[in-house]
Amino acid sequence: MSILQGIAIKAAVTRSKGAPFVIESARIRHPKEDEVLVRIVATGMCHTDMIVRDQYYPVPLPAVLGHEGAGVVEAVGPLVKGLNVGDHVVLTYGYCGHCLPCGGGHAAYCKEFFGRNFSGADPHGECAIEDERGQPLHDHFFSQSSFATYALSRENNTVRVPREAPLELLGPLGCGIQTGAGAVINSLKVTPGSRFAAFGAGAVGLSAVLAAQVAGATSIIAVDVIPSRLELAKELGATHVINSKNTDPVATIREITGGGVNFALESTGRPAVLRQAVDALGGLGSLGVVGAPPLGTTAEFDVNDLLLGGKTIRGIVEGDSVPQKFIPELVDLYLQGRFAFDKLIKLYQFEDINQAAEDSEKGITLKPVIKIGE
Template sequence: MNVKAAVYEKTGEPLQIRSLELDEPRANEVQVRITATGVCHTDAVVRDGWMPTEPPMVLGHEGAGVVEKVGPGVSHLAPGDHVVLSVNSCGTCEQCLNGHPAYCLNIFVHNFAGGRPDGSTAFTDADGAPVKSHFFGQSSFAEVVNASVRSVVKIPDDFPLELAGPLGCGIQTGAGAVLNVLRPVAGGSFVVFGAGAVGLSALMGAVANRVGTIIAVDMVDSRLELAKELGATHVINGGTEDAVERILEITGGGVQTALDTTGNARVFQQMINSLAVAGHAGALGAAKAGSEGVIDLPAALARGIRVTWIVEGDAVPQLFIPELIALHRAGHFPFDKLIRTYAFDEINTAFADSESGEVLKPIVVF
């Protein structure tokens, strides 16, 4: 099948729209016609060489669409099903079997290696040369993909596919960090550093969990205004205020739960310093190799704090994404307020608008 795709061809350069040949779905694969796909920070950091993944490759890992075919061994999905595509995993290692597929021991092979575990790829170019596929088990910057079945999440047919894609990664990551890992108590306190798409998803998770004091820290006033609209009780501009001092003042001595979405070492330190005794902090921002965050170990011991590094919200996508859809339908998780849509041919504009901060969560629509 001939499909249009956005191909990562050179490190640090815009994606190129190309015509590629897609093979047939193999065992435990699902062929999905993509309706829309989110543009995520992880796509950008791979394109820019932060991770050991080499071109040419079709990126994209927040796909949403309709099943066209299923490969051998797939019995719980059928043509016509509406699906979201999420992180891939092996399904057989200790972490997968314990319900933590985001920490799959074979995570690189199934998400970043550029093909199937046997080394084959789903795409070839006009000359028959292989183009890497199966980024996060899907490579959703293409009109049609052959996705690993463990990346595929069935959703209700009446939920808008143009909206659903980011549930597969960015939205799931932020909300899951709060609802699955930090679990702030109703009436308790929570602060998120970074009011981007992931941070605001975390904030909405805290609102849905009925947390009493919810603080957002960012340097962009428009994002802080949106944070208030989404339910933040307090906002702090970290460029003009001492964030730690304000958090200690607001909470009367320290926040119970905190999340850093920035990957910035200085911000990470601020998060640690803002914690209450026995506080729990989470970190999930992607940082360049060599970035270091410093913790005062004796002080941390005396305060009994915990720090958890979080991947994909520690979620089981097939269970958690339907929960987020249910919260959205109930009016408790309005993630649609983060989104702007683009035509697929405008994908590089979507990347640029995300990187500039103009747009929180771009979605490209086929």
Template sequence: MQTGLKSAASCPVCAAVVRKADGPFLLEQLTLTAPRDDEVRVRIVAVGMCHTDLAVRARMLETPLPVVLGHEGAGIVEQAGSAVTRVAPGDHVILTFASCGRCGPCESGHPAECVHFRELNFSGHRPDGTHALCDDSGTVLSDRFFAQSSYATHAIATERNVVKIPKDFPLELAGPLGCGISTGSGTVLNALQPGPGGSFANFGCGSVGLSGIMGASLAGATINIAIDRKPARLELARELGATHTICMPDEDVVATVRKITGGGVDTAMDTTGRVEIIRQMVDALRPGGRSAVVAVSPPGAQLELDANDLMAGNKSIQGVSQGACVPDIFLPRLIEVWRQKRFPFDRLITFYNFDQINQAVADMEVGRTVKAVLRMPEAI
């Protein structure tokens, strides 16, 4: 059993704890250990809410309970371990996903493909089995979610999963860049790359999908199709750069995409995780078309495709995690295009106070809110 979490160097925090499947987020007073040599303690100013957090709560992903979730944190470094050189106390940072930095994919510049990705982001503890959080009784909780567990007033992160950002960029906007916004835009810009004059179709207009629509506009796609069930989301997609919209299930999606593009779309992304929609995405590709799946599907979900269509059509489908990005490079670029008013991701955000976290969940689940961001009590 781990001991010694409570010490003179530990920090009291208020955190949102999930103690049972589909249970509410409970605000509890916990103790956060001091950072290790390669870690930093960050005062969280704001944190985005992502459907991956809700997938863990629903047990679609098996991070142990009880757990402190949250993986789109942004805040100010308060303390840095002795081996940390990239950030210092007072720096403004975005917290993003964890990677080992030593495996083949990491060393070749593909940290989202880290061999140890699941262990580092979903296990609920450090690689050595230890934790950074405990409750009043001294019992440890699952934490280290994406090496941050940022549904809390403070978080411990590693040097590798914090990205230093300019102090004049609003921290309350920064968190979602660490996952949802970079996943959608990065999948388009880094993986699919529709290019100037190309075509792109996005299936599902949540924050990830709408970020993909904005990414396709940045890439120069001249056909940029948004597909969703909610007319309001499609209207927003138009405002963010979609050239065409398709409302499911009123329209035959595959036939409509083929009509718009003259035979099939160059590139496409699914953000729903629903296998029947993924099948539509692949069917809507032109010969040689490329597609990406970026969302969590229910456990055991099986995808059926027409193997001959895939082969003879030279079509491809790939999974993409974290927008295939290198956060230290990609996130500052997103900030810069936002400054240039070419990437208005802030239009997706609705703010909530931290103690409104369960209302934020309810609003996201019914589609009332695209991207919820929780402001901490001490937010600046």
């Protein structure tokens, strides 16, 4: 059914596996029920956007991706109660809000998580965007599809933020930065005086470094192979950095800490690095895993080391965050000068979206943010 009577937009469309983003004219329908129409100011670009473009995750194409949107509420559906036109908002992941995990405060493990974030349609199987030919474009990516001038989200994944915060910088709080910081604060519960290691010093890993400093860890170790990232890690609060291309990170961490770290985070998605992170834990240490490799990837570890050391390995989605609570807390920390995530960000114009993707994949830019509107 055509929705061409909807709102004219520009959208970056992914039409085939591995193809570049193409900015096209399209239309998006008006919000209904609990939906929110957001005029997008800027959108972060995340590793997940690229792995979906390259079809490591089976999101149907053609699609409008983008899942770290920030913007201004333009219109609301009739069931929306807590948001108003003109509100500044950050868009985050989709969840149903009524299953057992959601009811228990664990929306990141919603029973409908995959469908609401990766199905390419709304929960009824319908798309909200059509191209110029009237053909549907798969959307509702992370319940937003924010590589566009306008996006449709739902009230529960649309988070109001203070007007004094710089809206063009805030989008990554909805996913990547929330993931790294939340893994430290919500999942691992890093404690004051503890020893922490981030395996991978990309945007997620460095967000974890920032959060470990907020949490009061006294040994904060960043492991990566890119010298510029390690230099930035020191600027952001890492007490030690390790270039694992030149140095055995496990042996070095054991030497620095006198036996291993209390907490570690693996954000690279590489099984060999995951093994290093397990080995670097001290007794009763805990490892959080947030790196996303292709589906079906397996890893290995020494079972007796895990058993006798009382070690814990756990997967973490979206930093175990309750977004309506956690994202405003991160904004407050930023405004207080205690969470300098802006140092991870480089801004790109909408028409330069493919350059942003290339720079991200080459490790030139930690967290690209695409400026889309005002």
